[in-house]
Amino acid sequence: MGSSEAETQAQSCPAAGRGDPSLADATLIDPKILAQPNDFYRALRAGDPVHYDPKLNMWLVCRYDDIVTVLRDPITFSDKHGYEAQYASGYFEEFKQILEREGGGFFPDAIKDDPPAHTRVRRLMERAFTAHRVKTLEPGITRIIVDLVEKLADKAANDRIVDGVSEFAIPLTISVICEQLGISQFNAEKIRGWSGAVTAQIGRMQSREQMRANAAQICELQNFIIAQIRERESQPREDMISDLVHARTEDGSKLTFAEVVSLVRALIIAGNDTTATAIGNLLFVLATQPEVAGALREAVEDDRLLNRFVEELLRAEPPVRGLAKMAVREVELGGTRLPKGAHILVMYASGNDDDTRFACPRKFDLNRGNLGTHVAFGVGVHRCIGAALARMEIKVAAREIARRLGGIQLAIPPEEITYLPTVATRSIASLPLTLLRRSSCLTAQTS
Amino acid sequence: MKITFVQVNGVEKTIEDARPGETLMILGRTHGVEGILGDCGGGCSCATCHVYVDPEWQTAVGPPDEIESATLDTVSNVLRANSRLGCQIVLRPELDGLRVTVAPSG
Numbered sequence: 001m002g003s004s005e006a007e008t009q010a011q012s013c014p015a016a017g018r019g020d021p022s023l024a025d026a027t028l029i030d031p032k033i034l035a036q037p038n039d040f041y042r043a044l045r046a047g048d049p050v051h052y053d054p055k056l057n058m059w060l061v062c063r064y065d066d067i068v069t070v071l072r073d074p075i076t077f078s079d080k081h082g083y084e085a086q087y088a089s090g091y092f093e094e095f096k097q098i099l100e101r102e103g104g105g106f107f108p109d110a111i112k113d114d115p116p117a118h119t120r121v122r123r124l125m126e127r128a129f130t131a132h133r134v135k136t137l138e139p140g141i142t143r144i145i146v147d148l149v150e151k152l153a154d155k156a157a158n159d160r161i162v163d164g165v166s167e168f169a170i171p172l173t174i175s176v177i178c179e180q181l182g183i184s185q186f187n188a189e190k191i192r193g194w195s196g197a198v199t200a201q202i203g204r205m206q207s208r209e210q211m212r213a214n215a216a217q218i219c220e221l222q223n224f225i226i227a228q229i230r231e232r233e234s235q236p237r238e239d240m241i242s243d244l245v246h247a248r249t250e251d252g253s254k255l256t257f258a259e260v261v262s263l264v265r266a267l268i269i270a271g272n273d274t275t276a277t278a279i280g281n282l283l284f285v286l287a288t289q290p291e292v293a294g295a296l297r298e299a300v301e302d303d304r305l306l307n308r309f310v311e312e313l314l315r316a317e318p319p320v321r322g323l324a325k326m327a328v329r330e331v332e333l334g335g336t337r338l339p340k341g342a343h344i345l346v347m348y349a350s351g352n353d354d355d356t357r358f359a360c361p362r363k364f365d366l367n368r369g370n371l372g373t374h375v376a377f378g379v380g381v382h383r384c385i386g387a388a389l390a391r392m393e394i395k396v397a398a399r400e401i402a403r404r405l406g407g408i409q410l411a412i413p414p415e416e417i418t419y420l421p422t423v424a425t426r427s428i429a430s431l432p433l434t435l436l437r438r439s440s441c442l443t444a445q446t447s
Numbered sequence: 448m449k450i451t452f453v454q455v456n457g458v459e460k461t462i463e464d465a466r467p468g469e470t471l472m473i474l475g476r477t478h479g480v481e482g483i484l485g486d487c488g489g490g491c492s493c494a495t496c497h498v499y500v501d502p503e504w505q506t507a508v509g510p511p512d513e514i515e516s517a518t519l520d521t522v523s524n525v526l527r528a529n530s531r532l533g534c535q536i537v538l539r540p541e542l543d544g545l546r547v548t549v550a551p552s553g
């Protein structure tokens with residue numbers, strides 16, 4: 001699309017944003033920007049698309065094309081080095097010692113390595129998450145979700161306020177991933193705590209005291225995982241932890257113990273955290289954007305439209321905000337010269353909001369021809385491996401919510417919704433809602 | 448087996464030693480065919496191995512299944528009647544001589 005065409009579309013777009021905030025002193029970790037970042041992203045895309053954020057000491061990559069350039073070149077823009085520089089917010093050595101002392105060891109994340117080491121593990125994991133395999137999980141996922149939707153409706157009876165995040169989104173995604181992993185007995189609140197502790201390590205906003213508390217949680221998580229692995233070493237079962245314990249990679253080697261611990265940890269955390277965020281976002285937009293609720297009602301019994309609804313939700317409200325990379329050499333990106341060692345934050349949500357790629361980006365539009373090119377799952381060798389599973393969970397949740405619930409409304413003003421303090425995701429902390437069971441909802445409308 | 452890719456830039460790339468059993472995506476990615484990325488690794492979930500099957504080969508290759516059609520629908524702006532995802536085409540002797548054109552990214 002030429003720039004003049006994009007400009008014309010931007011001018012005629014009824015959902016275009018308000019005036020640009022000043023870029024001077026602007027930092028992503030301003031709480032107001034973290035909560036409502038789209039104006040900030042748009043201003044940076046227009047005026048400073050590879051923006052040095054002095055408070056983070058990182059370069060924010062904001063344009064769609066630059067994001068894709070970074071993600072398509074994992075050798076120049078190293079995930080491993082970007083991740084390590086981000087990890088534990090400046091308290092890495094102390095963090096590592098705590099894990100070695102009390103958490104069975106420090107296990108580097110195998111999924112955050114660079115090629116070719118990364119490729120060995122990636123090829124193995126890809127087999128577990130194909131769209132065709134995930135399709136076979138749909139009945140089981142539907143059972144879990146129907147149960148949770150019905151429980152939510154029960155709790156919300158008589159205008160009682162429910163929390164869409166802690167009482168629906170989080171238990172949903174934790175139940176699904178635990179079933180896949182073969183963890184039959186689990187405490188969802190505990191796993192929620194562990195998830196927060198792990199993701200805080202790339203959030204850049206924890207104090208030393210918080211790091212220590214989080215490290216203690218991660219020790220508990222790792223000790224739990226190690227016990228699960230030990231059980232399956234002697235007695236394999238039909239589950240994903242057993243598959244990892246006994247797997248052979250393409251080169252015929254087994255995974256190391258450290259790799260298995262890191263992969264199970266990654267599956268538990270990545271398998272619930274971002275998808276729960278997406279489902280929280282789903283409830284939020286259904287409660288606050290009538291046109292989205294209308295789009296879902298029209299899509300709910302049409303599989304093609306429902307798939308498109310999920311994809312547009314991921315484009316418009318992506319769970320992941322920014323993940324780190326590091327330039328391993330001096331390199332030019334989007335007109336800016338980055339020094340060797342430049343620490344980069346890839347702003348996925350900004351890419352999805354880029355009107356040179358997605359016309360009128362704030363409009364929720366199921367008919368976009370290039371929906372599948374959004375970057376909510378990333379691009380390239382580190383593209384989200386669980387994308388098909390995440391989509392399935394969101395799709396079934398959207399379908400069962402639309403079929404069974406109605407009258408979903410925020411119980412507090414939208415500006416009072418708070419988000420977790422992290423640069424890594426944009427996650428609603430708590431979502432107080434009122435809602436009705438659909439049968440009673442219809443009765444209420446007709447009576 | 449011989450397989451020909453017409454890359455997005457129009458330049459043809461013919462691979463003479465393709466083996467039955469591997470997918471068209473793996474073949475193209477291994478040989479550096481421009482535009483065959485295979486980000487999801489062959490899981491039919493990303494549409495970065497999208498090709499147009501030459502009309503004379505369409506019957507032999509066959510149509511996409513429901514799951515593949517759903518993934519192709521996410522790039523409907525470049526979708527054609529002969530669209531397939533390379534990761535879902537497993538090479539077999541009947542496809543010796545197959546010719547496909549790599550679709551532009553959506």
